[in-house]
Amino acid sequence: MRFCQWLSxxxxxxxxxxxxxxxxxxxxxxxxxxALFGGMVVMGNLRVLGxxxxxxxxxxxxGQFRPxxxxxxxxxxxxxxxxxxxxxxxxGGNIMFWISNALLLIAGLNAxxxxxxxxxxxxxxxxxxxxxxDARKWAGLSLTLWIILVFAGRAIAFF
Amino acid sequence: xxxxxxxxGIPETPPLNPIARWEWVFPVVEAIHICGFTLLVGTIVIxxxxxxxxxxxxxxxxxxxxELSPWIxxxxxxxxxxxxxxxxxxxxEYVQIAAFRNKMxxxxxxxxxxxxxxxxxxxxxxxxxALGWRRPAALVSLGLWFGVLLAGLWIGNL
Numbered sequence: 001m002r003f004c005q006w007l008s009x010x011x012x013x014x015x016x017x018x019x020x021x022x023x024x025x026x027x028x029x030x031x032x033x034x035a036l037f038g039g040m041v042v043m044g045n046l047r048v049l050g051x052x053x054x055x056x057x058x059x060x061x062x063g064q065f066r067p068x069x070x071x072x073x074x075x076x077x078x079x080x081x082x083x084x085x086x087x088x089x090x091x092g093g094n095i096m097f098w099i100s101n102a103l104l105l106i107a108g109l110n111a112x113x114x115x116x117x118x119x120x121x122x123x124x125x126x127x128x129x130x131x132x133x134d135a136r137k138w139a140g141l142s143l144t145l146w147i148i149l150v151f152a153g154r155a156i157a158f159f
Numbered sequence: 160x161x162x163x164x165x166x167x168g169i170p171e172t173p174p175l176n177p178i179a180r181w182e183w184v185f186p187v188v189e190a191i192h193i194c195g196f197t198l199l200v201g202t203i204v205i206x207x208x209x210x211x212x213x214x215x216x217x218x219x220x221x222x223x224x225x226e227l228s229p230w231i232x233x234x235x236x237x238x239x240x241x242x243x244x245x246x247x248x249x250x251x252e253y254v255q256i257a258a259f260r261n262k263m264x265x266x267x268x269x270x271x272x273x274x275x276x277x278x279x280x281x282x283x284x285x286x287x288x289a290l291g292w293r294r295p296a297a298l299v300s301l302g303l304w305f306g307v308l309l310a311g312l313w314i315g316n317l
Contacts, residue, residue: 028312031193035308039201046230053205053226056218064214065205147194154190158183 004092007085016086023086030079034153037072038146040065048139050130057126062119096155103152107145114138178248185248188241195237196308202231203273203304210280210297212290220293224281253314262310269303276300 007013016022046052047061084091091097118135125131131139178184208214209223246253253259277300279285280293 024313028309031312032305032308034193035197035200036204038197039199039204042198043201043205043230052202052230053223055222055226056215060215060217068208150193150197151187151190154186154193158186 001089001092004088007088013085013088016082022082026079026083026086029075030083033072033076033079034150037069037076038150040069040072041146042143045139045143048131049136049143050128054129058128058131059122059126062122091156094156094159096152096159100149100152100156103145103149107142107149110138110142110145114142176247178244185245188245191237192241192245195234195241196311198230199234199238200304200308202227202234203300206231206277206281207297207301210277210290210293210300212294219283219286220281221283221286256314258310258313262307262314265303265306265310269300269307272300272303 008017016026043052044062044065047054047056047058053061084097114135118132118138121132125135130136174180178188205214206224206227209216209218209220215223276296280296285293
């Protein structure tokens with residue numbers, strides 16, 4: 001909390017907070033990249049679950065959209081960090097802010113576990129309609145986490 | 160006069176519409192609206208990237224469109240249910256906001272373009288043809304949906 005107070009006194013934070021443009025612009029970049037990144041994560045999960053794009057190999061859905069996902073995720077992190085820096089005292093004391101970040105971390109770990117675990121054997125089930133149970137479990141968890149994350153993220157403004 | 164006097168004594172009833180009555184309904188419905196948009200953006204961006212010849216080039220366009228179709232519909236149904244409901248909370252206020260009117264304009268254009276042009280661009284008979292006019296069509300589609308999102312975000316910012 002002392003760190004948050006120090007941060008909010010910096011000129012950079014003050015400018016983010018008081019200038020008319022940064023906040024709405026950052027929110028817009030943040031939500032657009034959420035839609036782009038989230039949309040691609042959701043579609044990848046739906047493919048692994050066998051619920052959409054059944055005829056497209058899993059590795060194509062996951063591999064070909066990876067550059068877009070990374071680009072969107074980069075912008076998402078930058079805009080999110082700047083938004084948090086615009087009012088560190090407010091966000092630092094907001095329980096939903098920390099829950100959202102924890103969920104983001106869990107979703108990230110989930111993606112890593114999927115990538116270095118179940119996804120390793122993708123060559124075997126690439127063209128199958130449904131991925132093996134293990135992979136589908138992680139995809140289902142990812143989908144659930146992202147939905148909860150949207151609710152928690154929206155709730156930041158409510159608390 | 161005596162009637163007005165009696166009526167004044169009756170306590171004001173809370174609004175019947177839950178969104179106008181309880182504070183928490185709006186953000187919950189709005190969160191569903193964001194999830195729906197993510198689904199819609201996800202499916203439409205994948206289709207448009209295919210039409211641009213950027214992604215999934217080895218996949219026939221019509222088959223991809225057919226497989227994405229139920230999810231595009233699901234997204235649209237979620238949006239066209241939660242959207243009007245959000246609007247119902249304070250209709251007089253919304254119609255006065257320029258961003259709201261812009262959003263409706265972009266939405267009408269995006270939907271018309273989707274069902275008139277993108278549909279035609281994804282018919283099986285066009286599968287073997289060169290992408291040609293479908294590339295700029297995909298860009299227009301992306302632009303129109305981007306407009307819907309941008310105007311929608313602006314409603315909350317002003």
